[in-house]
Amino acid sequence: MPEIALKPISVIICARNEIRNLEQYLPSVLHQNYPEFEVVVVNDRSWDGTEEFLEAWEKKYDHLKVVKILDNDKFLAGKKFAVTMGIKAAKYDWLVFTDADCTPAANNWLFDMQQPANEEIDIVLGYSPYLKRKGLLNALIRFETFFTAVNYLGFALKGMPYMGVGRNMAYKKSLFFKNKGFASHMHIPSGDDDLFVNAHANKHNTEIRLNQESHVWSEPNHTWAGYLRQKKRHFGAGKLYKSKHKFILSLQIVMQFLFYGFFIGCMFLSREAQFTAGGILLLSIIIKCFVYPRLLKRLNYGDLRWWFPILDILLFLFLTINGFLAMFGKKKVNWK
Template identity: 30%
Template sequence: MFLITTSIFFIYFGILFWYSNAIYYSKRLKNVTYNHNVSIIISAKNEEYNLPKLIKSLTNQSYPKNKYEIIIANDNSDDKTEELLNQYKKTHKNLRSINIDQTPIGWSSKKWALTKAIEASSSDIILQTDADCIPRNKWIESIVTCFDDANVNFVCGPSYLSHKESFLDKIFRMESLVQEAMNAGSLENNLVLSCTGRNIAFRKEHFNSINGYVGSEHIQSGDDDLLLQKFALKTNGRIQYSINPESLIESKAPINFSSFLKQRLRYASKGLYYFTIKTTLEFKTIIIFLYMINTLFLVLLFSFFHYGNFLYTLPIFFKIAADFLISFIFISKLNQYWSIRAFAVLSFLFPFYVTIIGLLGPLIKIGWKDK
């Protein structure tokens, strides 16, 4: 049994080595073009405190102002979101807003808001981010340049969680970047795993051709990864990951670990839907394999403490070494700081919360703004 377990972890190491190699040799697109008109889509619900930074970052983009528009869907906010949007529209001509007063029965409010914003857009290229995000100055051009390849119809970009300078912040940042590394490594090898709605882009014509979120419209989350899966299954184009420091987006981290767990429970709430709606075979295989790896990690850890046999640490070493390799290469590619302390803590914390949240997520209903 131990040999089988060790072999499984060795396979994990091999897969992540394969991913890491693809990330390391990935080439950044250097020829910046301004060939595309772009619509930036955001759903905002009670975001009065986040809107100023968001709008400042979006209106200060290097992309020509006459080539992009910003559409913010005010999702039934009861704070000063609408008032702020009306003020900003007076000084920023490429900023538009729509008010969502009611969500149809059977629809996630966020997906409905995004759908209406996309309908109101005038461009073929849609960039999507969240209201609590801060894109870099060259974000638009770094993502949109990927669409110079006519075969590309969906682009994923990197993002990380950040709140304030603290050790917890370093853990949040490391955790989000490690997840992005897995997504990037998969796509660099033409395997479609996941993405985050904080930083995605797609062609509007293909979004419309697959009926957008229809089929998963009732699921609270999944406006990102489930849409990605739908693109992978129903369109013939290529899906690309932009491993570029200029593509990086900073997102506001949860204020504490409890809020972080609630956020992750919301993400995991769609876990069962991965198998009841259409997703790619490699996606199903990878998430089952990753869940098994993290569960076995805990079994080995407890076995080591119970029996005191150091052999149990050999498979654990394979996993930590693989995680180190892919995270270090990916984070270095993005010119970000790699924290050895945060990585060490996360290496042992991650399997616990993945296993627990993976079990509880589908059983606990947490809405979009339940933080």
């Protein structure tokens, strides 16, 4: 982590009916240990008391700026519009993004997410684990987040960044306006984070942050319906990834599908085929036992190391089913 603050920062948070989360998590952002920064909160047509709360806090904190979006049929409402309004209101070039239901792991978060000394770096990708709660849904959400993080952070390290998460990422305001913001995918409800990174990140202008103090914890979905809606939005955005990224990600899914399909198919064949399939499955679990526990611990999910063989299968089934639902279900999806 850099020992000095290089340049000022604008933190951008979009909120729609997030009064409870703002009350709980906004203080951890406002009280960051960083010499010069502002927090821009965009209130997107909330009716739950968010407006009154933010107005009161804006008077208490000089570095808090509130942007209010009113109901208006003349513009296309959605998170991308809210993000754009927040970016326009930001007074600094380096923008750090998070959500209303998120809290930094430490008060030095902004030191880690600040603009690097290398001026060629336009984008910094952070990591955002979900908080631990009871139940299978929570375990599945956290495991899926782990798998996604290993993918996008790993590919970024190899010089092929393809996505980031809006709960913890940063980029230059000048980069946003130079590329006309979200104009190319404004019609997609999601993608304010991953589609922007997919379009503009490359091996020369992107870095990642994995320091524990750079993490941002997030509140997970508490219902299966909410999680399904979230994944449906992500599925829609993935269709607009660059061709090479879609090919690589699709190949991963196909290989996993073929692996489990091979195992299931062998169960209906001879005893020898069953033993062969069982041996291959056991070997894959043994190999993962040497890899997954260390990665899970590094990414704050050490408690899942005993459950990953089961979660791996459940996640594959869930994503397969959700993929079919996303393709044939209703197309309209709102961000809140």
